[in-house]
Amino acid sequence: MTSRTPPGPILAATDFSGPSRHAADRAARLAHETGAALTLLHVLPGGALQELREWLGASHPMEQQLHDEADRQLGAWAAELQTSRRVNIRAVKSTGSPLVEIDRECEELNASLLVVGARGSGFLRQLVLGSTSERLLRRTKRAVLVVRHKPHEAYRHVLVALDFSPWSAHAIALARRVAPHARLLLFNAYQVPFESKLRYAGVDPATIDHYRKQARADALQRVLSLAASSGLKPGDWDPCIVEGEASQALLEQEQEQDCDLVVLGKHGRSVTEDMLLGSVSKHVLAEGSTDVLVSTARDA
Incomplete structure (x- = not known):
């Protein structure tokens, strides 16, 4: 050994x-x-x-x-x-x-x-x-x-928020380091781009639903690829792919999945997304009910 x-x-x-x-x-x-x-x-x-x-x-x-x-x-x-x-x-x-x-x-x-x-x-x-x-x-x-809470045991259920930016792989590695025996939930929130405008433009619901299914499938495939490249074994993690605004969906999953730790990153894929991700981190810190681990690196 x-x-x-x-x-x-x-x-x-x-x-x-x-x-x-x-x-x-x-x-x-x-x-x-x-x-x-x-x-x-x-x-x-x-x-x-x-x-x-x-x-x-x-x-x-x-x-x-x-x-x-x-x-x-x-x-x-x-x-x-x-x-x-x-x-x-x-x-x-x-x-x-x-x-x-x-x-x-x-x-x-x-x-x-x-x-x-x-x-x-x-x-x-x-x-x-x-x-x-x-x-x-x-x-x-x-x-x-x-x-947030008095610790009674090691972390067991960890929600890792992913946006597929360069810090995402590091967030997984950090979660494994801080909670080596926990089951990881790899979270991504997806949305149909410009859905309200598509509806306003008269795009039929079936086409929008097709876009929605495609967005979910793409997100799931990227999570699967990221898990594989991070060396996660099938029994170590589960996908958590949900539709909706990231910060609210993250808080809902934190509660529904009974998580004791949420892992976030402070970097997004662009300057604009850095600002958005900062707002997500701030929202989760202010409104969440569990411990929060903020990754600050882009690379694993």
């Missing part, structure tokens, strides 16, 4: 909120399952600290108290996870812009995965739900796992 090379390091960012605790727990589980190195990072926002100095003075003991409390909480979390998940954890505290500090730590570690909670109480709330999340996804070269 050949030994498997452990994946690259994992970075989990925490603001000590409940959601970020779930994220740290999932990161520790993944590190234990895959043998990856794990770093737990907390950032004290530099802007807030500067305001504190302006209000209370540069030598006020409150700033040191904040640092000491962050060190205490970070150390306690790391020790708890090391014991419960049987994994070594490197704890890091930094000060500055959370976006800059997270990105810097990712680069220094050459992290293969950044893990954050879906809704933090501090800087991570803006990081995941606000404009900062878009800046992070545009800036980072790392896959980003957004965790």
